[in-house]
Amino acid sequence: MPSIILTKEDLADTVAYFRQQDALSFDVETVGAHRGVPSQNQITWLSMATHGAAVAIPMGHPNGDTLISKATRKKNRETGTFEAIPAVYDEPPAQLRPGQIFEALQPLLFGEQYRKICHNAVFDLVSVAKYYDGALPTPKYGCTLVASWLLDENRLNGLKPRVISEYGHKYDTENVGRRVEIHPFSTVARYALLDAKYTWLLWKRMVPLLQAEGLSRAMSLELQVLEVLLEMALTGAPVDLDALHALDADLTVQVARIIEEVYKAAGQVFNINSTRQKADILFGKKSAGGQGIKPSKLTQGGRKKKREGTKPTIYDYSTDAEELKKHDDNAVCSALLEYQEVNKLLGTYVHGYLGDESGGRPSIIFDGRIYPTFKQYGTVSGRFSASEPNLQNVPAPGSPLGAAVRGLFVAPQEKVTILQENTPVELGWVLLIADYGQIELRVMAHFLGCGAWYDGFHAGVDAHTATANAVFGVPFEEVTKDQRSRSKTLAFATLFGAQAATVAKSMGSTVQEAQAFLDLQERKMPEVGKFQNWLIGEALKHEVPHIRTLVGRKRRLPDLSSSTDWIREKAERQCLNSLIQGSAADLNKMAIIRMGHLCKKNREWLRLSLTVHDELVVHCREDKVEEGSALLQQAMIGPGIQEILNVPITADVKVCDRWSEAK
Numbered sequence: 008m009p010s011i012i013l014t015k016e017d018l019a020d021t022v023a024y025f026r027q028q029d030a031l032s033f034d035v036e037t038v039g040a041h042r043g044v045p046s047q048n049q050i051t052w053l054s055m056a057t058h059g060a061a062v063a064i065p066m067g068h069p070n071g072d073t074l075i076s077k078a079t080r081k082k083n084r085e086t087g088t089f090e091a092i093p094a095v096y097d098e099p100p101a102q103l104r105p106g107q108i109f110e111a112l113q114p115l116l117f118g119e120q121y122r123k124i125c126h127n128a129v130f131d132l133v134s135v136a137k138y139y140d141g142a143l144p145t146p147k148y149g150c151t152l153v154a155s156w157l158l159d160e161n162r163l164n165g166l167k168p169r170v171i172s173e174y175g176h177k178y179d180t181e182n183v184g185r186r187v188e189i190h191p192f193s194t195v196a197r198y199a200l201l202d203a204k205y206t207w208l209l210w211k212r213m214v215p216l217l218q219a220e221g222l223s224r225a226m227s228l229e230l231q232v233l234e235v236l237l238e239m240a241l242t243g244a245p246v247d248l249d250a251l252h253a254l255d256a257d258l259t260v261q262v263a264r265i266i267e268e269v270y271k272a273a274g275q276v277f278n279i280n281s282t283r284q285k286a287d288i289l290f291g292k293k294s295a296g297g298q299g300i301k302p303s304k305l306t307q308g309g310r311k312k313k314r315e316g317t318k319p320t321i322y323d324y325s326t327d328a329e330e331l332k333k334h335d336d337n338a339v340c341s342a343l344l345e346y347q348e349v350n351k352l353l354g355t356y357v358h359g360y361l362g363d364e365s366g367g368r369p370s371i372i373f374d375g376r377i378y379p380t381f382k383q384y385g386t387v388s389g390r391f392s393a394s395e396p397n398l399q400n401v402p403a404p405g406s407p408l409g410a411a412v413r414g415l416f417v418a419p420q421e422k423v424t425i426l427q428e429n430t431p432v433e434l435g436w437v438l439l440i441a442d443y444g445q446i447e448l449r450v451m452a453h454f455l456g457c458g459a460w461y462d463g464f465h466a467g468v469d470a471h472t473a474t475a476n477a478v479f480g481v482p483f484e485e486v487t488k489d490q491r492s493r494s495k496t497l498a499f500a501t502l503f504g505a506q507a508a509t510v511a512k513s514m515g516s517t518v519q520e521a522q523a524f525l526d527l528q529e530r531k532m533p534e535v536g537k538f539q540n541w542l543i544g545e546a547l548k549h550e551v552p553h554i555r556t557l558v559g560r561k562r563r564l565p566d567l568s569s570s571t572d573w574i575r576e577k578a579e580r581q582c583l584n585s586l587i588q589g590s591a592a593d594l595n596k597m598a599i600i601r602m603g604h605l606c607k608k609n610r611e612w613l614r615l616s617l618t619v620h621d622e623l624v625v626h627c628r629e630d631k632v633e634e635g636s637a638l639l640q641q642a643m644i645g646p647g648i649q650e651i652l653n654v655p656i657t658a659d660v661k662v663c664d665r666w667s668e669a670k
Contacts, residue, residue, distance in 0.1 A: 033055045
């Protein structure tokens with residue numbers, strides 16, 4: 008068969024050959040304003056590989072191979088900006104239509120006997136589904152991106168870096184995949200074909216490695232998660248457009264007000280978005296109109312200068328939020344912090360959703376819904392990350408701005424009609440939202456197996472009250488609000504390795520007082536320090552120091568054996584955190600799988616929409632709230648998951664119309 012498929016006969020021969028195999032890899036190239044949103048993009052190439060074959064199938068590429076005129080730029084007289092003018096090529100060869108291609112590929116993509124392997128499988132599988140009226144290719148699946156991440160979470164796991172690392176071949180020097188439509192036909196054909204070929208080769212190489220490293224169980228879990236993410240990618244999250252436009256107007260007014268406050272506090276007008284001018288205002292001498300603040304955090308360029316023996320200037324120091332928070336008693340810093348927070352919300356959660364025509368940024372709302380991309384491989388800990396939009400960074404619900412953003416996400420507004428006693432009844436939807444109660448501290452108590460947290464959870468007492476009971480020596484019922492608040496700070500200092508300076512900031516105390524408090528906890532709760540030392544020792548027994556989470560996923564910490572004190576100490580703090588966060592992520596993914604299966608059985612009235620940290624957000628038909636709530640709780644803490652930890656797990660289910668109402 009030819010490597011580029013242009014006729015129905017060659018396509019039929021290709022499908023016939025692939026149907027004789029047990030698995031195939033495939034990859035899509037997409038175009039359009041929403042090329043990165045799989046439910047909305049347009050496929051112009053699909054490439055496949057299997058045992059002994061690799062092909063590229065174009066379905067609408069606009070260019071031939073002969074260059075007629077080079078790419079250039081033209082100045083827009085009205086705006087003064089330069090606009091890109093793409094290169095012009097001759098006509099491409101005749102290509103099959105998408106309908107012809109996807110009809111021919113249906114036996115492969117929907118055959119249960121074939122494993123479908125992709126690099127970033129959610130993207131490719133959902134991109135294809137729209138050509139089958141939203142039907143997803145049938146499992147079994149494989150994902151080399153997930154496999155590569157499990158084999159080493161600390162490296163770059165994109166397809167190109169993996170190919171360079173494994174095979175020493177750099178085949179995409181022009182970044183063709185970013186905009187396939189501007190490149191000549193043969194260049195894209197070669198690129199697409201190699202994407203599929205190397206995905207196939209990597210899969211064959213990685214499966215034995217996963218088995219050898221004891222990661223088969225973790226990979227099985229992640230492939231089940233992948234199946235649920237596919238459904239979530241098609242479900243999306245409804246957004247209240249009226250509330251979004253109102254928030255746009257409100258935040259725009261707030262930003263203007265805060266800018267005036269910054270200028271008033273500084274005593275002068277300056278470019279608030281210029282790091283150089285901010286450095287002049289913040290770090291400049293008071294005699295010259297500055298605030299006289301002593302800078303402390305070097306930028307990347309500043310650190311490079313210091314390493315090279317050059318003395319950094321004030322412009323080599325950071326003016327980011329972390330630096331500003333150190334001086335939040337200064338009026339300029341305080342106003343700049345507020346500006347950064349509100350302006351980020353406006354840019355990220357308003358203009359990021361609605362789009363910005365002046366900046367060439369399209370809206371990410373389609374038919375009243377946003378379709379986030381949830382990345383199961385997006386962090387070293389095993390927790391999800393998200394993009395388009397990044398819901399993991401939505402502000403805390405306790406703040407007015409956080410509540411405003413979460414309030415944008417609502418239950419589906421469409422109505423469904425069902426028959427009740429032969430009478431048509433119109434019904435709406437609600438949100439079911441559940442999150443684990445103190446899950447990371449419960450995981451910690453599970454691993455400790457004794458002590459204040461372990462005993463407290465078994466007694467039905469929350470972790471912070473149990474900490475106060477142990478540290479302050481007071482009965483549970485006599486713990487004060489202040490003691491509980493301080494104990495909460497201690498708990499998270501333990502989980503995240505926070506040191507005295509950070510604890511002091513959180514508690515509003517001196518560093519000395521915070522250190523004394525940490526020392527007191529260490530004496531009163533010795534099981535924590537003993538376990539941490541044991542864990543580090545276990546990690547160091549391996550050639551590459553690592554820990555394993557509940558499902559056996561590795562978190563590699565090579566810096567544990569560093570001879571440099573601060574590097575080693577940082578890794579030691581990460582060691583415990585990696586175990587706890589990673590194991591909590593395992594539990595969350597198990598719950599997602601369980602909920603995904605329940606939603607699939609009850610799809611007409613129950614759909615999983617979002618996962619954010621330890622929360623699950625579900626769409627439920629209003630007449631099924633009681634049953635849906637029970638199923639959600641069963642998924643998170645029911646039989647089969649409750650037994651995983653040797654302390655009780657809790658999860659509260661809230662019924663609401665807006666995400667913000669759940670807290």
